[in-house]
Amino acid sequence: xxxxxxxxxxxxxxxxxxxxxxxIAGVALATxxxxxxxxxxxxxxxxxxxALMLVGMSSEIVPIAYHINLTVVAGILLGPWLxxxxxxxxxxxxxxxxxxxxxxxxxxxxxxAVEMxxxxxxFGLLRRLFGRQRASWAAGVATLGSLALSTAxxxxxxAIGGPAAASRESGALDPATLRFSNPFSGGVVTNVIVAxxxxxxxxxxxxxxxxxxxxxxxxxxxxxxxxVTGTIIGFxxxxxxxxxxxxxxxxxxxxxxxxxxxxH
Amino acid sequence: MRxxxxxxxxxxGTSALHAAAPAAKLVAFALILAAVVVxxxxxxxxxxxxxxxxxAAGTGLPLxxxxxxxxxxxxxxxxxxxxxxxxxxxxxxxxxxxxTAAFAAVTLLFTTPYPFVFAPIQRFLxxxxxxxxxxxxxxLFLMIDRFDQVLTAARLRAGLVGANPLRSAxxxxxxLAGMLxxxxxxxxxxxDVMRLRGYDGRLSVHIPRSxxxxxxxxxxxxxLAIFAASVAWRLSWHRxxxxxxxxxxxxxxxxTIVAALAGIRKxxx
Numbered sequence: 001x002x003x004x005x006x007x008x009x010x011x012x013x014x015x016x017x018x019x020x021x022x023x024i025a026g027v028a029l030a031t032x033x034x035x036x037x038x039x040x041x042x043x044x045x046x047x048x049x050x051a052l053m054l055v056g057m058s059s060e061i062v063p064i065a066y067h068i069n070l071t072v073v074a075g076i077l078l079g080p081w082l083x084x085x086x087x088x089x090x091x092x093x094x095x096x097x098x099x100x101x102x103x104x105x106x107x108x109x110x111x112x113a114v115e116m117x118x119x120x121x122x123f124g125l126l127r128r129l130f131g132r133q134r135a136s137w138a139a140g141v142a143t144l145g146s147l148a149l150s151t152a153x154x155x156x157x158x159a160i161g162g163p164a165a166a167s168r169e170s171g172a173l174d175p176a177t178l179r180f181s182n183p184f185s186g187g188v189v190t191n192v193i194v195a196x197x198x199x200x201x202x203x204x205x206x207x208x209x210x211x212x213x214x215x216x217x218x219x220x221x222x223x224x225x226x227x228v229t230g231t232i233i234g235f236x237x238x239x240x241x242x243x244x245x246x247x248x249x250x251x252x253x254x255x256x257x258x259x260x261x262x263x264h
Numbered sequence: 265m266r267x268x269x270x271x272x273x274x275x276x277g278t279s280a281l282h283a284a285a286p287a288a289k290l291v292a293f294a295l296i297l298a299a300v301v302v303x304x305x306x307x308x309x310x311x312x313x314x315x316x317x318x319x320a321a322g323t324g325l326p327l328x329x330x331x332x333x334x335x336x337x338x339x340x341x342x343x344x345x346x347x348x349x350x351x352x353x354x355x356x357x358x359x360x361x362x363x364t365a366a367f368a369a370v371t372l373l374f375t376t377p378y379p380f381v382f383a384p385i386q387r388f389l390x391x392x393x394x395x396x397x398x399x400x401x402x403x404l405f406l407m408i409d410r411f412d413q414v415l416t417a418a419r420l421r422a423g424l425v426g427a428n429p430l431r432s433a434x435x436x437x438x439x440l441a442g443m444l445x446x447x448x449x450x451x452x453x454x455x456d457v458m459r460l461r462g463y464d465g466r467l468s469v470h471i472p473r474s475x476x477x478x479x480x481x482x483x484x485x486x487x488l489a490i491f492a493a494s495v496a497w498r499l500s501w502h503r504x505x506x507x508x509x510x511x512x513x514x515x516x517x518x519x520t521i522v523a524a525l526a527g528i529r530k531x532x533x
Binding site: 006007008009010013027028031034035039040041042043044045046047048049050051052054055056068070073077085086088089090092093095096097098099100101102103158207209210213214224227228231232235236239240243 | 270297300301302303304333334336337340341343344346347348358359361362365366367369370372373378381382390391392393395396397398399400401402403404406407408411433434437438440441443444445447448450451452454455458
């Protein structure tokens with residue numbers, strides 16, 4: 001699903017905090033691994049790929065109004081550790097332009113990082129099955145799989161945190177309590193719109209409806225993303241195979257040289 | 265949205281908010297965000313949005329460009345609200361939260377360049393993450409320019425046409441594939457240049473001193489007041505809900521006055 005467009009203050013605070021804790025733990029692990037594997041020199045690549053993801057997210061495919069995410073492409077290129085860092089960077093930028101909430105950056109990072117790492121993992125497994133000549137197929141299927149799993153994760157997140165939001169107990173202004181009073185006269189100047197508040201059960205968010213909508217609309221998105229990812233990976237596999245087949249652990253200088261070599 | 269235009273405005277803008285300290289703006293943004301998170305009353309959220317709009321209009325920020333950006337997040341939230349909200353007021357609450365928080369973020373973005381937003385928190389971040397934020401910022405504009413050029417070239421050759429969406433999608437996809445290779449080359453060149461210039465694993469940004477310390481303080485105090493009001497409504501909603509129209513009315517009057525003054529100023533100019 002790539003990222004959840006859930007605004008700030010809708011999901012319960014403990015779930016938001018949990019998202020941040022998972023993100024902090026993931027980034028701590030990723031930076032440690034990056035240090036051990038001397039991946040620091042690939043920071044410019046993280047920046048470039050994150051920027052490419054942001055460009056992809058800002059370019060809609062007309063007329064279906066779907067924006068691609070390139071998460072699996074980035075995962076294949078960067079490998080698991082740098083993918084986690086990239087997921088957080090992309091979400092930080094998106095949060096600042098109002099594309100998804102700021103407080104849910106933690107949860108969004110978890111969803112995107114899972115998608116990227118799964119994409120990398122599935123592609124690694126599938127390319128052995130499909131062979132080098134069909135890298136685009138492996139990438140497409142890996143994208144479908146990782147998007148389906150990340151969408152399940154998204155629905156799970158909403159299902160866990162759903163009932164807390166928009167409930168009257170937390171002070172929501174709902175039709176049953178909506179009335180306009182004058183604070184200066186001490187009396188009610190406008191009639192109560194609906195009958196005075198009665199003890200009613202708190203309204204619950206419809207997780208089942210959400211799951212159906214996300215799955216139906218999302219599956220179209222998965223298909224588009226799989227086609228786009230397959231095309232891009234197929235193109236790169238032909239032009240610079242080392243970038244793809246080294247599974248995110250390639251030396252860039254070597255990749256460029258090899259790539260040029262194979263191109264010629 | 266053109267991120268490049270937004271960044272240009274943030275860097276070269278001359279409004280009072282541009283002169284406030286980036287750290288103060290970050291604190292104020294955090295407080296407004298907390299108010300939105302805490303607030304569960306549609307009218308209180310509307311009042312916060314009107315206050316922010318008044319601030320933006322009063323300081324001469326381009327509302328016509330800011331509002332669509334904030335509204336975009338409302339559209340995304342509407343999808344979520346439609347799918348999940350238990351009723352129309354719950355849906356309005358979700359959309360209201362999205363638009364108000366996004367407008368606060370957009371106000372920060374229009375008045376503070378990205379590096380100044382990230383610089384205060386960089387010292388608390390792992391080196392690789394802090395550097396990646398700056399490198400993304402740098403790469404983003406290069407990518408946008410490059411992608412624009414590629415798409416323009418495709419359009420000139422009739423590669424992007426509304427009548428044939430499948431063909432357009434194919435062109436956009438192949439353009440992105442080319443961009444991917446460009447990004448790899450770009451990152452390699454960038455790393456080489458950084459090493460030549462003495463990069464040793466930590467990029468740093470110099471933040472200029474605020475020209476308006478009083479304004480910076482006022483900004484934080486104002487945001488604190490909004491947060492306090494939101495908390496009060498959350499805690500004492502039984503008592504305060506009947507008076508929810510008051511902050512909306514007050515904010516609307518303020519916005520009307522500011523808009524009238526701006527109109528007079530414009531007419532004189």
